[in-house]
Amino acid sequence: MENDDQYTLDYAPSAVQHLGVGLYKQLPQALIELITNCWDADATKVNIHVDYTQRTITVADNGNGMTHDELNMDFLRVARNRRTNSRSGLSPNGRKVTGKKGLGKLALFGIANRIQVCSIKDNKKNSFEMNFNVIQNTPDNRKYHPLALHVNEDTSESNGTSITINDLTVHRITPIKNLVNALSKRFDKYSKSNFLVTVTDNKDYIKELDESAFKESIKPSKVEYTYVFPDDFEQDIKRDNALKELKNRDISGEVFTGPTPLPASAQGFSVLSRGKLSSEHSVSQFNERSNDYFYSYATGYFDIDFIDDDLKNDYISTDRQSILWNATDDLMQLRSNLGKLIALIVRRWKADRKAAKTERTKQTLHSLDAVNKVLNSPNLTESDRELLEKTTDILEDDKSSISSHEKKKILELTSKHTDAYKRDNSVYLELIPKNFSVPNTVGSKIRRLREEMVSAATDENNTDKFILSQGLLLRALLDTTTSAVLIKNREELCSLHILNKNEGKNENTIYNIKLGKRYKYLVYYLAAKGKLSNSNSKNVIVGDFNRLNVTSHLDQLMHDDERWPTFKTLKEIWDSLCPNLLKAFELL
Missing domain, CATH: 3.30.565.10 (Histidine kinase-like ATPase, C-terminal domain)
Known part of the structure; x- marks a missing residue:
């Protein structure tokens, strides 16, 4: 004894x-x-x-x-x-x-x-x-x-x-x-x-x-989002049987995400039973194929007491590092349900981050005076806005290591490459009428010519180059627009006796019409379509074209290496042609 x-x-x-x-x-x-x-x-x-x-x-x-x-x-x-x-x-x-x-x-x-x-x-x-x-x-x-x-x-x-x-x-x-x-x-x-x-x-x-x-030990030093189950998922629980079953079994938990990827040792989810760790942190806790980038940002835990309630059977490893998920059908179903919850959190997280990034982009853009002026410019184009927003999106990526000062410089340089900035800050700003724009319904060639004009208008150091580029581009724009309108509407132009049968025979015959005559036909067609203020204005417009020697001045740029039209002359030509080009765009 x-x-x-x-x-x-x-x-x-x-x-x-x-x-x-x-x-x-x-x-x-x-x-x-x-x-x-x-x-x-x-x-x-x-x-x-x-x-x-x-x-x-x-x-x-x-x-x-x-x-x-x-x-x-x-x-x-x-x-x-x-x-x-x-x-x-x-x-x-x-x-x-x-x-x-x-x-x-x-x-x-x-x-x-x-x-x-x-x-x-x-x-x-x-x-x-x-x-x-x-x-x-x-x-x-x-x-x-x-x-x-x-x-x-x-x-x-x-x-x-x-x-x-x-x-x-x-x-x-x-x-x-x-x-x-x-x-x-x-x-x-x-x-x-x-x-x-x-x-x-x-x-x-x-x-x-x-x-x-406990929570402070697993939470990231900076928490971007927190998702609490079941509190934050009441509406989803009503629609999803998997989530409903989790709530019915008194399962609760929290998922925290950081603004940047967490250290590998902090990533993943743990499981507690009766307050005691039952399964170590793991990104594949509820899904073996957890390769979504979300998992590098997330950490959290779930309280699942009933796993450890069985008085006879034990589903937790002796070292309390893992749960024997495959031990019973019930545990396998539980793991599947938790995987569905995590998948829902992933979708929410991506939507939340997208919305936050959009807001950060907006705030960043409007925080810089140079960029803000462009965004509020009456000359802002959709391509300008897209350029600035895409640039900011890249800079605001949480994986970016670019400093705030460098981001500011990049955005300011980008803003100076927008059409709006070029039009608003060009020395020759007064050359191109402010209301001149090419709608998206017009062919890509004409729109591209307009973009080239805006781009060329910012060369502040070379007057000759500016006159040359603007004159040649205007010549091309006028040539392309008149041809496009006549070709598209040649049958109607012939029926109106604006074009004769030989001139309107096909595209090539229209291309062979001299520029001045093509412009005259365009103006007459605008009058016939009711685009001009009165029937007599067509003769005034054509008269101005001839008085300004538009064809002669623009042709000089292509053929005469000594003579250049002055800025004043080019301005007068622009002011004369602009209203009729805008009306012509309506016919394309």
Whole structure:
């Protein structure tokens, strides 16, 4: 019979190596097992103290504590499913118990050789020390008895349990701030009033883990969007059975996205059950083909308690790194439903980002005076607007490394290449009438000639080049427009006796008509179509054309390398031709 004063590890000593040491090799994972034990013991305060000099760690709580018998039956009895021995898996105070397999305490031997356990309950103190080296040397046909330190010793101390981890075997103890962050990520029941965990070290560091700890540990440093289930999806839940099923099973969660891609270690989603991490962060948590760029921006979690509610079957891996999704049809369906929820979030995220980018583009464009003037110019064309918006879209891409100053310079340079800027800022602005524009219904050649005119009108340093380009382009525009109108309407022109049969025979015969005569026919046709103010104005218009020697001046530019029309002459020609060209465009 065992000595009643003894502590006994109720398992083959060799099993400790297989079940415990190999379970966790990192400090945070091992410590979280102790924190959740404190939760299961109804503790409201827990203190974790790390002494980096002495290489010891103490975890102390103010929970229910354990008697000598309870230490033997509950703590030292390995693989005991405590949920089957409690009120439907609840603690004495009604908390959902997180422990299940009874292996967590063995995990401590993955990071240390000696563990001291001290528990006080009902004014009795009991404590012992487990030594991994002694456990290893204990034959399987014998029981291992931890070293008794206190057995039912009277005390006035309050109930609670403390575990001291000595002789750490990890080469480097996790830095305190990293440790706090890792503990925060693995549990979501911290609370100032109900379960406050305080982490301290031997250099006076102190950090309280409360309600904000978990979310703050997984959220990006800058959050662009947050999607909360089920709160943000009530309308979708009404339409989608998959989402409806998730809500009916009390599944909740949040997805956070950053404005730029997150570090790889921060990407993906985790699953919590009863507040405890059940599955590590993973981008493929709910979809094996998660290759959408959304996943590099997103992080989040989902609370799925029912996964861990089964008192007999276990669907969470022992190291709590993953969920056995393929274990049952129910879990496979659950994963599929969660995948559909994520797909919906992806669509929302893309729409939100597109809308935000459009707004940023608008704000950026209107924040620069030079660009703003172009956007508000009466000469702004649709191609101008598209050029500026597309340029801004590229510059506002979150993958762009271009500085704000460089973006400003690029946009200002781009604005100077717009038609509106060229027309508004040309030295020869007064040459081209402000109301002259070519509608989109007119052929592409005529519209292109107009664009070339605007482009050429900004050469401020070379007057001869300007006169040459504008004169030649005007000659081409006049030639093309008159020919296009006569060719398109030649049958009607013949019936009106404006064209004779030989002239209107085909396209080539029209091309052979001299420019002055073609312009005359165009004006007569405009009069016949009621486009002129009165019937006599056609003769005035034709007379002006001849008086200004339009053909002669424009032909000089092509044939005479000595003589140039003056700016004044070119201006008079433009003013004379512009109203009739605009009316001609209406006939095309």
